[in-house]
Amino acid sequence: MKDKANDRTDEYGGSLENRCRFTVEIVEAVANEIGAERVGIKLSPFSTFGECGDSNPLELGLYMVNAVNKYGILYCQMVEPRMETECSHSLMPMRKAFNGTFMVTGGYGRQDGINAIAENRADLIAYGRYFISNPDLPKRFALNAPLNKYYRETFYSHDPVLGYTDYPFLE
Incomplete structure (x- = not known):
């Protein structure tokens, strides 16, 4: 276009x-x-x-x-x-x-x-980057909790070791 x-x-x-x-x-x-x-x-x-x-x-x-x-x-x-x-x-x-x-x-x-x-x-x-590093983003926003940093070099990686796999979810 x-x-x-x-x-x-x-x-x-x-x-x-x-x-x-x-x-x-x-x-x-x-x-x-x-x-x-x-x-x-x-x-x-x-x-x-x-x-x-x-x-x-x-x-x-x-x-x-x-x-x-x-x-x-x-x-x-x-x-x-x-x-x-x-x-x-x-x-x-x-x-x-x-x-x-x-x-x-x-x-x-x-x-x-x-x-x-x-x-x-x-x-x-719409939140993209923050959802990648914070899959519990709505809850974090509701609590006004700190966010995990995102790292562009790991976005959309086919390698699970490089991608976000260990999320520190809020209780």
Whole structure:
């Protein structure tokens, strides 16, 4: 979907609508097959991971939430632009535009998540890294207990010795 990665010249490249066409077609097909109430999408318009940036990520994000609104899908999960250094963008325009449950992710801690919900910046907060090192994260958050540190080098390892296997669960 991003113009710095999509160099196609057919109906799936060029304009914003064309670059988003494939994703929108998938959302439509899946919603028609299993029901929109079972469909969600995760978008990261501000991310430049893998050199896949966009010249106008705000426009891309708004286009996509408006496009998927037509299908009445359950949720849209968006990655915070704060993952990028010195980014002044906000997800609020997408939050306001999306008709379903709006979930955000990207570097949230306990209090950040509480604040985002209280300030109506999101309906739900997704926690990735902290769940990997704290599978009892909801309980830790409820108790305001300390969190285990996470180590990126062990994420998603096929080797159980390197991965998180010995969790210090709270009693």
